[in-house]
Structures are given as structure tokens and as C-alpha cells.
Amino acid sequence: MVQILTPDGVIAPSAEAEPYAELVEGLDDSTLETFYRDMVRSRRLDIMGANLQRQGQLALWVPSHGQEAAQVGSARAARTQDHIFPSYREHVVGMIRGLDPVRIMALLRGATLGGWDPAETGNFHLYTLVLASQTLHATGYAMGLRFDGLVGTGDPETDTAVLVYYGDGSTSQGDASEALVFGSSFQTPQVYFIQNNQWAISVPVQRQSRVPLAQRGPGFGMPGIRIDGNDVLASYAVTRTAMEQARAGEGPSLIEALTYRMGAHTTADDPTKYRPEGELESWIARDPISRYRTWLEGRGASEAFFDQADADADDYAADVRRRTLELQAPSRPAIFEHVYSEPHPLMAQQAEWLERYEAGFEGGAA
Amino acid sequence: MPMGKAINAGLRKALADDPKVLLMGEDIGPLGGVFRVTEGLHAEFGGDRVIDSPLAESGIVGTAIGLAMRGYRPVLEIQFDGFVFPAFDQITTQLGRQNLRHDGRMPMPVVIRIPYGGHIGSIEHHQESPEAYFTHTPGIRVVSPSSPHDAYWMIQEAIASNDPVIFFEPKSRYWPKGPVDLDHAGIALHSSRVMRRGTDVTVVGHGAMVATLLQAADIAEQEGRSLEVVDLRSLSPIDYGPLVDSVQRTGRLVVAQEAVGFTSLGSEVAATIAERCFYSLEAPVLRVSSFDTPFPPAALEADYLPSPDRVLEAVDRALAY
Numbered sequence: 013m014v015q016i017l018t019p020d021g022v023i024a025p026s027a028e029a030e031p032y033a034e035l036v037e038g039l040d041d042s043t044l045e046t047f048y049r050d051m052v053r054s055r056r057l058d059i060m061g062a063n064l065q066r067q068g069q070l071a072l073w074v075p076s077h078g079q080e081a082a083q084v085g086s087a088r089a090a091r092t093q094d095h096i097f098p099s100y101r102e103h104v105v106g107m108i109r110g111l112d113p114v115r116i117m118a119l120l121r122g123a124t125l126g127g128w129d130p131a132e133t134g135n136f137h138l139y140t141l142v143l144a145s146q147t148l149h150a151t152g153y154a155m156g157l158r159f160d161g162l163v164g165t166g167d168p169e170t171d172t173a174v175l176v177y178y179g180d181g182s183t184s185q186g187d188a189s190e191a192l193v194f195g196s197s198f199q200t201p202q203v204y205f206i207q208n209n210q211w212a213i214s215v216p217v218q219r220q221s222r223v224p225l226a227q228r229g230p231g232f233g234m235p236g237i238r239i240d241g242n243d244v245l246a247s248y249a250v251t252r253t254a255m256e257q258a259r260a261g262e263g264p265s266l267i268e269a270l271t272y273r274m275g276a277h278t279t280a281d282d283p284t285k286y287r288p289e290g291e292l293e294s295w296i297a298r299d300p301i302s303r304y305r306t307w308l309e310g311r312g313a314s315e316a317f318f319d320q321a322d323a324d325a326d327d328y329a330a331d332v333r334r335r336t337l338e339l340q341a342p343s344r345p346a347i348f349e350h351v352y353s354e355p356h357p358l359m360a361q362q363a364e365w366l367e368r369y370e371a372g373f374e375g376g377a378a
Numbered sequence: 379m380p381m382g383k384a385i386n387a388g389l390r391k392a393l394a395d396d397p398k399v400l401l402m403g404e405d406i407g408p409l410g411g412v413f414r415v416t417e418g419l420h421a422e423f424g425g426d427r428v429i430d431s432p433l434a435e436s437g438i439v440g441t442a443i444g445l446a447m448r449g450y451r452p453v454l455e456i457q458f459d460g461f462v463f464p465a466f467d468q469i470t471t472q473l474g475r476q477n478l479r480h481d482g483r484m485p486m487p488v489v490i491r492i493p494y495g496g497h498i499g500s501i502e503h504h505q506e507s508p509e510a511y512f513t514h515t516p517g518i519r520v521v522s523p524s525s526p527h528d529a530y531w532m533i534q535e536a537i538a539s540n541d542p543v544i545f546f547e548p549k550s551r552y553w554p555k556g557p558v559d560l561d562h563a564g565i566a567l568h569s570s571r572v573m574r575r576g577t578d579v580t581v582v583g584h585g586a587m588v589a590t591l592l593q594a595a596d597i598a599e600q601e602g603r604s605l606e607v608v609d610l611r612s613l614s615p616i617d618y619g620p621l622v623d624s625v626q627r628t629g630r631l632v633v634a635q636e637a638v639g640f641t642s643l644g645s646e647v648a649a650t651i652a653e654r655c656f657y658s659l660e661a662p663v664l665r666v667s668s669f670d671t672p673f674p675p676a677a678l679e680a681d682y683l684p685s686p687d688r689v690l691e692a693v694d695r696a697l698a699y
């Protein structure tokens with residue numbers, strides 16, 4: 013397992029981490045501080061999202077509490093031109109790419125089925141709720157990049173790769189395996205990033221796989237690397253290296269980030285029903301944010317920096333919350349819009365019918 | 379030219395005209411597909427345009443969605459009707475919804491060619507008619523040509539469409555020859571068409587059933603009855619104009635299909651015509667379908683599939699009202 017930063021907050025690279033040492037040493041202060049601010053902001057947003065759901069303002073909230081390092085490190089490893097295909101838990105990845113989280117709130121509030129344009133959100137594609145479907149979309153997209161000649165030209169500004177996120181449970185889906193077959197066969201510029209947060213709702217990862225998920229990589233003909241997913245430095249360094257290899261035309265790789273979903277699967281879940289005694293505590297001891305903070309403190313980050321990061325996160329969440337409450341339901345005709353991209357007689361007829369039907373009530377009331 | 383060759387010619391033209399068009403499927407490369415519909419295209423356009431995919435239907439459709447996001451226009455081949463179901467999830471939950479979920483900014487110009495239907499004496503899972511599963515899915519368009527001329531033009535129109543199109547190819551019609559006018563398109567992709575004029579009963583169908591209906595009309599004529607034959611061509615959306623006109627003239631409608639009858643396309647047509655033509659109808663709309671069973675062993679397919687005689691039996695019933 014690649015680990016650079018231990019749970020105690022000291023840099024003590026595992027043997028597997030050796031190849032990444034130089035990359036990590038080269039990180040400047042501003043990048044290191046950004047990692048911290050991202051993680052704090054993500055956790056703050058989580059608390060706010062769960063509260064909004066409890067107040068009846070969201071249909072559902074999907075927490076990522078505990079998975080901040082896996083998400084932030086990998087997301088920061090992508091270049092501007094890269095494409096990211098999330099599942100549905102990667103809020104901070106979207107934020108890093110420039111997605112306004114209110115878009116996510118709109119989705120979870122039942123105001124839209126998606127609605128953002130990847131071209132305007134740093135190539136962050138829509139959430140996908142049918143598990144592992146996106147692994148194939150990402151792979152097809154990466155095939156297209158290859159056909160377009162955007163791989164291995166040596167120009168770091170144009171060579172492009174794809175990063176796709178999915179969970180340990182999702183690896184059991186046929187699509188996840190088919191994606192690895194296509195990716196390997198077509199040598200796509202791509203990184204398959206599995207967040208193994210130990211649980212698929214109530215089912216432990218052992219029910220999905222008897223062997224480490226990282227072993228799926230070699231089985232399909234690509235490197236499979238297991239990382240400490242609660243170590244933002246490992247997540248960044250390994251993903252960045254794999255993405256660079258992908259852009260250089262060296263084909264796909266698979267990363268298994270070992271992490272833990274500290275809260276519920278979603279706000280509809282009750283983890284006390286299935287989580288063994290003591291498990292949560294053992295993972296709290298490996299918390300990604302506190303270990304990173306300890307390390308930053310050790311290298312001289314000021315109290316003011318941490319206070320500022322907290323204050324910024326509070327402001328950010330408050331702003332998202334305010335704008336979430338202002339979200340309006342879409343207008344009725346939206347039901348029929350964009351189902352097809354070209355004119356369709358049924359859409360026109362039914363939209364017209366609904367308008368007449370509603371107008372009947374309005375007329376009757378007068 | 380036979381329909382198989384007509385589709386081949388249509389694909390060749392689409393590949394030549396637009397570098398973003400690519401074909402993908404199982405065995406479609408050097409072999410040219412198990413029905414040879416893509417024959418010669420791999421040699422002409424290369425393995426990056428005519429792609430032999432891994433043997434994975436969900437993978438074929440799922441990666442095509444990603445390719446379409448990247449600006450490609452993938453034309454996929456599913457080897458046989460009964461093998462589309464591993465891709466059913468990607469088609470219904472992903473392909474059909476991308477444009478909607480992206481607020482209209484992600485058109486999905488993906489064509490899925492599926493050879494379908496019976497009459498070729500094949501084994502289990504090789505003779506089915508699964509159209510209704512797909513016409514039940516918003517966001518997906520479904521068409522099926524019945525003649526080489528239509529096939530040549532409809533495949534090109536399907537590829538030009540920015541919406542996903544399932545292109546059902548009636549495999550028993552791959553070989554019979556028919557005229558193809560390479561210069562003049564027929565009618566638009568989503569139009570139905572009157573194939574033969576008649577006055578007593580309208581009969582409507584699609585794909586291979588159109589040939590059965592034309593045979594039935596020939597026999598009926600010898601018996602002094604005049605059938606009007608309508609080819610639906612487009613199964614979703616359905617172009618009801620010519621059908622409504624026809625039923626208003628004849629007052630009687632028989633809907634015929636190879637598919638299982640229960641909750642089928644024929645049911646949809648029957649219900650709609652009952653609504654729209656209530657005052658013109660002299661008899662209830664009658665359906666002729668295969669039985670509500672799995673496709674039987676091929677030795678029994680002649681008893682299973684609607685024959686001209688079974689169509690004429692329904693015509694008799696309609697006339698008896």
C-alpha cells in the first residue's frame with residue numbers, strides 16, 4: 013500500500029511509496045495549503061448538506077465525510093484538460109473542477125436530473141446513479157481521445173486523460189469489468205479510481221471481493237495500485253503519476269484507495285444496524301484531515317491559516333445553503349424539454365395537452 | 379439489391395461523408411458481421427473506424443455513449459436480437475437520458491443496429507422481436523425498414539439524427555432483392571407509408587411483416603377483397619397520419635406483428651386508432667401477433683409467426699362485424 017503520511021501526521025513513506033517521494037517533495041506551500049482548504053470545505057459542506065436534508069430541504073444527502081483525502085488528492089492530480097466521470101459522492105471533486113455545488117443541491121432537492129454542462133465545469137461530467145455505468149462512458153470517452161490523437165504527443169497542454177470514480181460495491185457490476193476490458197484492449201488514457209470505503213450501503217467489501225480490489229488491474233492487463241486513501245499526499249502523487257502515464261500513451265491504470273465512509277451511506281441509511289463495534293473509532297484514528305493538519309502544523313503552518321480555512325469553509329457553506337433555499341422548481345413544460353434533441357410529436361402533443369388542462373383550472377377558478 | 383447490401387451501401391456512404399461516424403460491434407471487422415452487413419468496410423476504412431469490439435454488449439453501448447460525448451457518431455451492431463439485453467441498462471437508463479440530464483446539451487447520435495425476427499430457422503435467442511421494450515423508453519427512437527430502398531436511406535437518416543436510434547433490421551429480408559434509388563430518398567425517417575391501396579380493410583405492420591401483409595393482400599384480391607397495406611417504418615414515434623386517413627376510408631384495421639402480442643406495439647396502435655377513428659370504425663381494431671410464449675424451436679416457427687392466412691382470418695373477422 014502506498015502511504016506517505018501516517019495517521020500520526022508524519023511523513024514516513026512505505027516501501028511502495030518510494031517512486032513518489034520526489035513528486036511529493038516538490039510540492040509548494042500553496043498547493044499543500046490548497047489540499048487542506050479543499051478537505052475542510054468538503055467536510056463543512058457535508059455537515060450543511062445533512063442538516064438541509066433533515067430540515068426537509070433536500071430529498072437526500074450523500075456524505076463523503078472520511079473520504080476527503082482520496083477525493084481531493086486525486087482531483088487535484090488532474091489537469092485542466094482532463095475529463096472526470098464521478099459516481100455521486102464526489103462533491104469536492106466537482107467543486108475543485110469549478111462546479112457550483114448548488115447544482116448538486118438542485119439534483120438532491122429534486123429540481124433537476126443533472127443539468128450541468130461538463131464543458132463549463134472543468135470537464136466534470138454528470139453524476140451517475142446506476143452503479144458503474146459511468147465506468148463505460150469514461151472508457152468510451154478515453155477511446156475517443158485516443159482516436160482524436162490527443163494522447164502521447166508529448167505536449168502537456170493538450171495530451172488528455174480521463175479519471176473515473178466508483179465504489180467498492182460498484183466493482184461487482186458487470187459494467188465495471190467490461191470497462192476494464194475495453195480500457196485495456198484499447199489502451200485508453202485513463203485512471204480507474206476505486207474508493208473502497210469498506211461498505212456498499214450495509215454490505216462489507218468482503219462480499220464484493222475476496223482479494224484486494226487493486227488486483228483487478230493486473231487481471232485485466234493494467235497496473236493496480238493500492239493506496240492509503242486517507243493520505244492526501246499518496247492520493248495526489250499516485251493519481252498524478254498514473255494520469256501522466258495515461259496522457260503519455262502508456263495506457264490505463266487502476267487505483268484502489270482504502271478509505272472509510274465515516275457517516276451513513278446516505279441520509280436514508282442507519283449504519284448502527286450493520287457496523288461492527290469499534291470500527292468507526294479505528295477509522296477516526298486514521299482521519300484524513302486531522303493527520304494532515306498535524307503534519308502542516310509540524311512544518312510551521314500558523315494557527316491563523318487554519319482559522320482562516322475554517323472561516324472560509326463556513327462562509328462557503330453558508331452561501332451554498334442560502335442559494336439552495338432560493339432554488340425554484342422548474343416550470344411545468346420542462347417535463348417535455350430535451351427528452352429528444354430533435355422535434356418529437358408526442359412531446360409536442362402532451363405538452364400542449366398539459367397546458368390546456370392547467371388552463372382549464374385557471375379559467376374555472378376565475 | 380438485397381437489403382443487407384443496401385444497408386452496407388448506406389453505412390459506406392455515412393463513413394465516407396463524415397469522419398466522426400464509426401462502426402463498432404462483434405465480428406463486424408474483417409468478417410463483415412455474421413450477416414455480412416459490414417462486409418468490406420473494415421478493409422476500406424480501417425480498424426479505427428470499423429471496430430471489432432470485445433464481446434460485451436453493455437460495453438459496446440456504454441463506451442459508445444462516451445464516444446458520442448466526445449463528438450463521435452457511433453453505429454453499433456448487436457449480433458442478434460436476443461443478445462441485446464446485457465446492453466439494456468445502458469440503452470434505457472443511460473443512452474436515452476443523456477440529453478435530458480444535460481438540459482439539452484449532450485445529444486446522443488448513437489445508432490444501434492439489431493438484426494431481428496424469425497423466418498430464418500435459427501436456434502434459441504436468434505429469432506426474437508424485442509421492439510416493444512425499446513419503444514417503451516422515452517428518449518430513444520426506434521425504426522425498422524421493410525425494403526432495400528428504405529433501408530439504404532433510413533440507415534443514413536438514423537446516423538444523421540442527433541437522437542439515439544434503434545435500427546431493427548428484419549433479418550429474413552436481408553437477402554430478397556428490391557429496387558434502390560441511390561439518388562432519391564424516400565420519405566423522412568419517422569414517416570409511415572401506404573404500400574398498397576385498398577378499400578375494404580387496412581392492414582398495418584412493420585419490418586418483415588410488411589411482406590406478409592402484401593402477400594395477404596394478393597390472396598385477398600383473388601378472393602375479391604381489397605386490402606390497404608400500411609408500413610409503419612417508424613415504431614417510435616409512430617406517424618399516425620397515413621394510418622388514420624386509411625382507416626377513415628376503410629373503416630377497418632388489422633394490426634400485425636411478429637412480436638409477442640401482450641403489451642406490444644400492436645396494442646399501442648390499436649388503442650390509438652380506437653381513440654382517433656372511433657366514429658369511422660365499422661369493427662374493433664384486431665391484432666395478429668405471435669403467441670405470448672418464448673419463440674419456439676424453429677421447427678415450429680411457421681405455426682408461431684403470423685402467416686398471410688392468419689392475417690386473412692383477422693380480415694374476415696373484421697369484415698364480419
Ligand SMILES: Cc1ncc(C[n+]2csc(CCOP(=O)(O)OP(=O)(O)O)c2C)c(N)n1
Nearest residue numbers: 101141142143179180181182209211212213
Ligand atoms: C445498479 C444499481 N444497483 C443498486 C443501486 C442502489 N445503490 C445505490 S448506492 C449503493 C451502494 C454502492 O456502494 P459503492 O459502490 O461501494 O459506493 P459507495 O456508495 O459506498 O460510495 C447501492 C446498492 C444503484 N444505485 N445502482
